[in-house]
Amino acid sequence: MKHKYSSSISIQLFLLAVVAGLLVYFYQLNNLNSEQHSKRINVLLAAKDLDAKFDQVALQILTSTMKQYDSLLELYDRMDQLELQLSREQGLLHDTHTDIVVSGEKLSVLLTEKLALIERLKTQSAIVRNGFLYLPTLSEELYNHPFHEIEHPDSYVTALFAFRDYGSSSSREELAEKLKSIEHWVKQHPHDRMMSNFLLHIEASLKGQRKLYQLRDQFIEVPSKVTFQDLHERYQAYHRESVKQTQLLSFKLMAACLVLVIFLIVILRRLDKSRVTAEQASNRLHDAVGSLQEGFALFAADGSLVLSNQRWAELYDLSRQQHQLTLQLYQAEREQSAVSRTTHTDRDSGLSYTLEQLNNNRWVQASDVETSDGGLVCVRTDITQQREDSEKLRIASVVFETTQEGIITTDAERRIQAVNPAFCRISGYPEKELLGNKPSMLRSGQHNETFYDTMWGHINNDGAWAGEVWNRRKDGSIYPQWLSVNAVQDESGEIVQYIAVVTDISERKAQEEQIHFQAYYDALTSLPNRALLLDRLEHDLKLSKRNELMGALLFIDLDRFKRINDTMGHELGDKLLIQVAERLKDVIRSSDTIARFGGDEFVILLSEIQDPQQAAVVAEKVVSTLSQPFELNGYDVFTGASIGIALSPSDSHSAVELLRLADLAMYKAKEMGRNQFHFFAQSMQDKVNRRVELEHKLRSALSENQFQVYYQPIVNLETGSVYGVEALLRWFHPEEGMISPVEFIPVAEETGMIASIGEWVLEQACHDIAMLQQQYPQLHLSVNLSTRQYHLGFDIHRLNKAIAQTGIAKGSLTLEITESILLEEDKEVMAWLNSFKQEGVQLSVDDFGTGYSSLSYLKRFPISILKIDRSFVSDINRDQEAVLLVDAIISMARSLKMQVIAEGVEDSEQLQTLNSLGCDNVQGFHFSKPIPCSELQQWLQQSADLIKG
């Protein structure tokens, strides 16, 4: 890694160097650009120009054509500038060749020299000019001088001008020759000031001119032109060289560029290649990391996340912030999510790792390893499953060791691989003696080969078998065990192992028997109970189906047992039941079953009988034996039995149904007067069905207005006028037509519907009669009141409510009750009846004479009317006994100050007899059958008319 870095750095440095080199090349090229060149050329031109200007100025000075020198100030400025531009250090040429610089500096020096010479020319020229200015004056002064005779003074002036203008040495010598005579004169005449002054000026002029010419020559000799030429040529050469160099540089540059481009292409190709490789490697790495079972994350040295997989994010619930996850963030999250943490060292590798329990209940083995570049590799192995597995194994091992069940595992060849302590305990064999042997060594010999073959067949085919097996202990004793064998298959379905779980069930078997007994036998009488009875019954039914045998079920109910139990105590009741059971056992065959069905009910199952008569015989025996007194605590106690008999298969094939039918038949027997037996008959079933049907129809009768109240007039025999009417309920069913009250009233009473029906009748009747009472104020109304209504909550308040709503006169209302209610002898019933009486409502007893009521009974009740049952009236003309009975009733009623109404009067003979007996009122078909209210009104009208008429 480091090596790669350093090579990449060296490549970068190399490229940088190349770029820097190119930049230098460009700079050099730039250095030679035309601007620099033109600047230098301009300097050269300026130098040349200044040189020319100097020449021009020098000429002007020499020829005295320059009147004043202000204009020369500018030359100084130019010279200053040029001097600077040509200076060795700062000049424009300093970065060219030394010889050029030297040459330029030389030129600068020469030009400076020229300017200095110009300055001197100025000075000298002034002197010369002024000399000439004075010469005419001097010459004129000398006109009258004696020397004038020798030579005219103007000739000197002329010679001077000649020298000035031509400057030849001949003219100078000629003038010098001429001056000798003056010098001679002056020597001879030292006080001749005029002449000496003349000589002075001539000589001065000559000297001045000579000096001026010297200066001029100096000026001319200054090799500025040559120097310039030299400089120019040198510079041109240099420039050409530079241009050449530039071209060369350009070529080099192009070559360098080419090399660079090629190099770059190579690098790019390499980069591309390595990028692809890196990408592939990265992809592989990502795939590999992604497919790891372990959570994996790689952090760089700066804490940024380089790489991680989904597993990682799931472990720490980091997915939402993964893209910006850093080591710091992760560590914070880790601190938060860890419930516990312990550090361990791997025994093999010596690496340390951390076991963490996370707050999502997962266990993680965490190992963090620093990378060579300071990063961190984090690997998280979710060992939750391993932990669970090992825990399970541990638990399994504990279970294996401690369970009460014996466990054996064998290999596919059924050689014992392992046994647990429990098995050793059960079998009595130590582990050593069992291992490697086959379980067949434990066989007891209780089962034949077929048994084992079947067993193994199940195991090998179904994979499991369970059942009771008797084995032999080491000490030779045999014991029952519950053996459960499972075959363990490998992936290919091959059986590799058998696992057997063995439970010693010797004790359990004993317990089971106990439980079985408790479950199937009655604890009190030790007779089979209902469950066992049903079991056997089912069993018999199956058998009888096959053998076409007949069976009989005798349902026995003890008469008056409740009363005995209540009056003599349960303990005695139980003793009675035990004795009953004993007696029953004597009656039946051993193949038959007696069961205590519950309470005082016993059932005898007679299997395999040929004739129903056999059942009847048994039933007779039972009735007979149970009607004998039982001796309980010194008392003779009488009970009896009512028996219902159902036959299989003729009555039913179903055990439950048979029981029900037998029960039904038993009730019939009870109805018929106890101490007898009765076979089940279909009519019983029909009756039951009819009852259910009626109940069903009755439920909707009231709401669908199927009821109507009919009225049968009651006539007073003394006056012949109407005493009142009895309200009678009529049910007109839309399908069946009229249904008899005899049929549906008991149903209504049993179901409790009598409460609402009774109240409806009362209200309807009161309403009708109240309406009629407007015309017939003396009209009485009798409404039947069922005893059940008492239990169902009918009371004086309800009655008053009906009276109040309809407005019927209280004194005209009579409630008819049956005799049976009086027999109940209940104080509350008495109070109930009294409450009506106190409100002024009369009570009458219906169907009087059929029950057992006696005079003393009647006296106790607030009864004011007796209604003589129709059975007596119908017999009154045929049976003397009936006449006596009716007479007795009427007499008794009189003595009790009760009125009498005879029911069911159908002809005038009966009427006459009743009349003779002194009966008060009568009702019956003789006068009118029960009629609806509308007809009653007509009837009342007719009868009123009859009486009047």
Place this chain on the structure above:
Amino acid sequence: MLLRLFLSTLLAIFVYPLSAEEPITPIQPPVSLSEAKVRLGELLFHDVRLSRDNSISCAQCHNLATNGSDSLPSSIGIAGQKGEVKSPTVYNSTLNFMQFWDGRARTLEQQAGMPIHNPIEMDSNWQEVIGKLNADRAFSNQFSKTYPDGFTPENISDALVSFERSLMTVNSPFDRWLQGDKAALSEDAEQGYALFKGYGCISCHQGQNVGGNMFAYMGSVVDYFGQLDRQLRPSDMGRFNVTGRESDKFLFKVPSLRLAALQKYFFHDASADSLPQAVRVMAKHQLGRDVSEQDVTKIVAFLESLVGYHPRLKAE
């Protein structure tokens, strides 16, 4: 009066080309000067902090009210030290082709620092001067408004030179005469100008500044230093002190005659103390001639007509 002004203007327009032929030209008023720089230069010019002991300023030796110079044979530096040469006028000094008698400064900018550093003049140095000026917060702020980099040798020199450029004496009678105002010169002066030219004075004293644009030997025809009854001084060597060239001995910058009429002493050594005498000395040693008193008077009249105007220069 208006008519006259109009006529003179007309004349100035038409006659100027002719007068351009004259070796002396009128002084042109300064152009494109920064007022702020001139003001700063003026302050510096009068600032004694340019001297070591804060005793003298430029104006000490260059009294603007009199003639832009002092009226002493030689100027007095700090601690009463005497210089060797008479100080030249600062007026019109920009027109000089070089500065100092020996031309040791090419330009005024070069000149400005020299008196400051000269031990017998201000005897200071830039560092000291700048230190002192920077201590003056108000002046420093004012200066920095014009020169953002504050006091530097270059900026101080530039300010001083700017001020000096403003010191031009314009509209002298002679200049007006040159520009066509023939009434501007007296007859004597006009004749004096003719004599000035005829004697050859003009050979050296020409141009706007009537001198100041060339060198001349002191005693170029008749020896000057020889007839002096004093020892030669180093300053007498003139240009030689700058170039070291033998031929430059006794070579001096020709001084301007513009304000010569206002001077008390003349020549570098102040050997003349009147204008007529100076004229006579010049005629003798530079021209080798004697000048009649009549001509001297006329020449002096001409020289007097060269004095121009400047607000600071008190008209006499």
